[in-house]
Amino acid sequence: MQTKTKMSPAQEAQKFFFELGMVQRMKTGAKLAELGLSFSQAHALRLLDPDEPMPMSALAERLFCDASNVTGIADRLEARGLVQRESLVGDRRVKALTITPSGMKLRKQVLELMSQPPDAIAALSDADQRALRDILARAVEHLRAAGESDQLGR
Amino acid sequence: MQTKTKMSPAQEAQKFFFELGMVQRMKTGAKLAELGLSFSQAHALRLLDPDEPMPMSALAERLFCDASNVTGIADRLEARGLVQRESLVGDRRVKALTITPSGMKLRKQVLELMSQPPDAIAALSDADQRALRDILARAVEHLRAAGESDQLGR
DNA sequence: AGTAGTTATTTGACAACCTCAAGCATTGGG
DNA sequence: CCCAATGCTTGAGGTTGTCAAATAACTACT
Structure with a gap:
């Protein structure tokens, strides 16, 4: 009945990210x-x-x-x-x-x-907090890398 | 020289989260x-x-x-x-x-x-994407749990 | 029924944010 | 000296947001 039975991990992550x-x-x-x-x-x-x-x-x-x-x-x-x-x-x-x-x-x-940090993050386990930090750090890294080449502008 | 040499994992995560x-x-x-x-x-x-x-x-x-x-x-x-x-x-x-x-x-x-998903998330490895999704899912869970008891609010 | 209180939406006044186009002052190159 | 480019401001116009007051409709109580 539902068309959205499949969502990629990235999409799901994005959904949660947005809500938080x-x-x-x-x-x-x-x-x-x-x-x-x-x-x-x-x-x-x-x-x-x-x-x-x-x-x-x-x-x-x-x-x-x-x-x-x-x-x-x-x-x-x-x-x-x-x-x-x-x-x-x-x-x-x-x-x-x-x-x-x-x-x-x-x-x-x-x-x-x-x-x-918001309660939702503070409530996570230490391991989760550290893993989250590391993953987001990598994401930010990608952001900056993309941003650099972006500065050449269209 | 810098006073902020120490930041908790949650705080760092929050910082990256905000920027993204x-x-x-x-x-x-x-x-x-x-x-x-x-x-x-x-x-x-x-x-x-x-x-x-x-x-x-x-x-x-x-x-x-x-x-x-x-x-x-x-x-x-x-x-x-x-x-x-x-x-x-x-x-x-x-x-x-x-x-x-x-x-x-x-x-x-x-x-x-x-x-x-934004490029920054899409650029992560599969493992990171899945881990991120799972951690954020748990964070959202905490959010909802806190929200419930909140409804009693004055 | 009638009256009073509550609830859902609207309205009006006001402030902040945001963009665009036009204006002003300053700068720097011919 | 003239002219184009640059950095900020101004003015018009639109969306979002809050609050207080108004309206309409429901509910409960007598």
């Missing part, structure tokens, strides 16, 4: 809201290097979004005094973002919160 | 856009049961969002003739969504697209 990701996104989203941060804002804060000012275009790239979008996100973060715009000395067109001390404090909380 | 999920979300988002669907719209279409009309409140629950939000999503899907509102016979307050034939066609494409 969905739930996890909701839970962290709720926790971030308590800090007064949206998901995108937290993600941006997380990506900023505490020591190295990051041009807004670079941030846009890492957020996989349009540069004009970053303007708004930076506006809101700056309005709360979490980051600062700073024109680059060599090229006054580019504005780099630096994290303020109060931004650093919040960033620390965000990192803590987001690196905390 | 982020990239995957972008890629599927792009493919869905080609079908003229936003992520939420596709997700809703995916969750609807082809055979069983689903009350909008039930859909809201599965989308982890407010009921008023579903109104808008259903509006857009209905405007394109992909779903239909249908008042329940026993209780005229609840409106259930059914998928139209053209909605079914699009839903099929969405399912195909979203069940297709």
